Amino acid sequence: MLMHHTRCGAHGLPEEQVKAEIQAETGIRPPFSLESFSDIEARCRQSMARIRLSPFLRHRDKVRGFVLDVDDGALARGGVTSTATACAPSSPTGRR
């Protein structure tokens, strides 16, 4: 199970700008991705795919992804995979 969340610091982070700032301050440009993203559902789906394809995990046939709305505590459910699924917003039952 993986969970992404709204109001994430990486959401909309200007990666190139931040890397340039770090380089200006430290003299070293980060050689890794800061993993910024613009679409949280797409990021959730990508993370699920990463897990499904990871050679380092033994059990990866059932991956579930969620997006937690930190403002109201609502969980948007992705789904159980083996088939391709999406972290699409849904209306959890019993909410409001």
Ligand SMILES: [Zn+2]
């Ligand atoms: Zn975050």
